[in-house]
Amino acid sequence: MTLAMSWDEWAATDAVGLAGLIRQGKLSAAEAAAQAAAGIARMNPTLxxxxxxxxxxxxxxxxxxxNPAGPLGGVPYLMKDLGPTLKGRLQEMGSKLMVGNRAAADSFLAGxxxxxxxNVIGRSTTPEFGCCSSAExxxxxxxRNPWNLEYTTNGSSAGxxxxxxxxxLPISHATDGGGSIRIPAGATGSIGLKPSRGVxxxxxxxxxxxxxxxxxxxHTRTVRDTAAFVDACRGGAPGEFMPYWQPAEPYTRLIQRDPGRLRIALSHEWGEYRAIPHFVAELERAGRxxxxLGHHVEWALPKVDFRAAFAAQTTCYISNFAQTVNNLVTSLGLDSPPADLVEPINIRIWQEGMKTSFTERAKMQAVFNSTSRAFGEFFEEWDIxxxxITALPTPRLGTTEYLTISDNPDIYDWFANLWRQFSYTPLExxxxIPAVSLPMGMQESGVPLGIQAIAxxxxxxLLLQLAAQIERALDGRWNDGRKAGVHVTAG
Structure with missing residues (x-):
């Protein structure tokens, strides 16, 4: 098969660049799709x-x-096997329970x-129902992580x-309920923005x-691709229960200007959670x-009751995931999740979460409110x-304590273990509030370390403006200009 581009050219071209080539007639959408499919065939047996x-x-x-006339017309794209549905296509959510499940219609965001x-050309992997930190x-x-095959990508946007x-490919779909865009982007050297609520x-x-x-x-490799995606795909469907806001100008234009001098707070001591010393050093390097670039940088921390906030987050996860599992089980005519088709931790979440009372949810929402207010007050004085991106190193594959195949009998202990690792992403x-993982650091294992900016x-x-300013300062050389060891350009 003759490909339209060399792999070096392909990997050096972002989504906006590919769309430009297609618009100019230098590349067809079919050629771009064929190249991405060839890349999948080349890499997927390993990854x-x-x-x-x-x-x-x-x-x-x-x-x-x-729509070939869209701003990203013809750019190949994978949909995570969770979240937006595609009419007539399988959506199996990483679960044996859902094998063969087909969607009746496109969701609004898919449209x-x-x-x-x-151009949605396939489905990427996710842990079962997106519930844990690795598709494993x-x-x-x-x-597997392309930077080191002995390590996970983290999750849940693993594939x-x-x-x-x-x-x-330069851009692919991800979802984030507690870090699932940012954490895997951070461990694989990509840009991962979790937007604000209402986008x-x-x-x-x-x-x-x-x-x-x-x-x-x-996930993307360039800030302009993330900006283009948000500009093109934001907005609410008819009948949304909350407002969907629009920025004063498109992000693709905004990011061409540097932000003003920002007040940036370095932080890693969130309640009882602490980053390892190497990660603190990488954070300080990013701060320098x-x-x-002219910004004011010092150590500072919001006045958040972190213990209460993580407890509320745990209640939210357990009760939300329980209902997700229950809805799926009920739709299949079952009374409970079958042990041979649903992973053990997800069964325990279902068992515990179905007992959650309205009173417990009301207490949870009160903590959501007080936590949001504390962050809001902090951002009156600080910009970023x-x-x-995490407190502890990316786990090796086979570290089952973070997985929904874990045999941990205590679901609260299982979640507490997650928060010790993934301490800085759930509260956003x-x-x-918005947060972005930027590929600015490196772990001792050779796996990337994302540095997270929160606003x-x-x-x-503002986050994308800052990210674009950093990208220009680095001359586009995220990850210190390195590529993953397993890469389409290799071999």
Whole structure:
């Protein structure tokens, strides 16, 4: 098979660049899809990040309604096997329970994605129901980190992280209920923005209070791709229960200007959680770069009751996931999740979460409110909080304590273990504020370390402005200019 571009050219071209080539007639959407499919065929046997390629859409990019005139017209894209549904396509959610499940219709965001011109050519891997930190159940698949195959990509946007990190395609879908965009982007050297609440719709499902912590997004290699995706895909469906806001100007234009001098708070001591010394040193290194760009940087921390906030987050996770599992089980005519088809921790979450009372949810929501107010008050004095993306190193594959195949009998202990590792990402979901993982650090294992920038509600554009300023200062050389060891350009 003759490809339209060399792998070096392909991996050096971002989504905006590919769309430009297609608009100019230098590349066709079919050629771009074929190249991405060839990249998947080349990398997936090692990385296991793609569940299915839609061969019919690779052959005919217009088959499922992609808009070739969209700003990202013809750019190949993978949909995480969770969240937005695609009419007639399988959505199996990383679960044996859902094998063979087909969607009856496109979700609202799927329609936005197609209208943006993104060509959805397949499904990327996720842990069961997106509930844990790694797509790592040997009965389903084990997704590997392209930077070091002995390590996980983290999750739950695991397959997207592996494929973008390996240069297979420049942009791919991700979701985030507590860090699932940012954490895997951080461990695979990509850019992962969790937008503010009120940016991306999850209609027609979960458009109510239960869906407030979870949000959609993507992984990219350039800031302009993230900006283009948000500009093209944001907005609410008819009948949304909350406002969907619009920025004063498109982010693709905003990021061309540097932000003013920002007040940036370095932080890693969140209640009882602490980052390891190497991560603190990488955070300080990022802080020095930001100082060199003219920003004010010092250590500071919001006055958040972290213990109460993480307890509320745990209640939210347990009760929300229990209802997700229950809805799926009920739709299949079952009374409970079968032990041979649903992973043990998800069964325990269902068992515990079905007991959650309205009173417990009301207490949880009160803590959500007080936590959001504390962050809001902090952002009256500060523009940005900078943290490592995680407190502890990315786990090796086979570290089952973080997985939903764990045999831990205590679901609260299982979640407490997650928070010790993933300390800096869940509370942004709770508060509905934006945060982005930027590929600025490196772990001692050779796996990337994302540096997370957090901003106040609706300050997504400010985060992207800062990210673009950093990208220019680095001359586009994220990850110190290195590539993953397993990469489409290698061999």
């Amino acid at each position: 296991n990040g793609v569940v299915e390629v839609f061969d019919d859409v690779v052959a005919d990019p217009l088959k499922d309604g992609m 936005k994605i197609r209208n943006a011109g993104l 159940n040997p009965a389903m698949y084990v997704t 997207t992280a592996a494929m973008v990190g390996a240069g297979v 991306f719709s999850i209609a027609p499902y979960a458009s109510d209070l239960t869906g407030l912590v979870s949000i959609q997004g993507c 770069l930001l100082e060199s 909080i900078l943290t490592p 979901n709770l508060a509905g 106040g509600q609706a300050q997504d554009g």
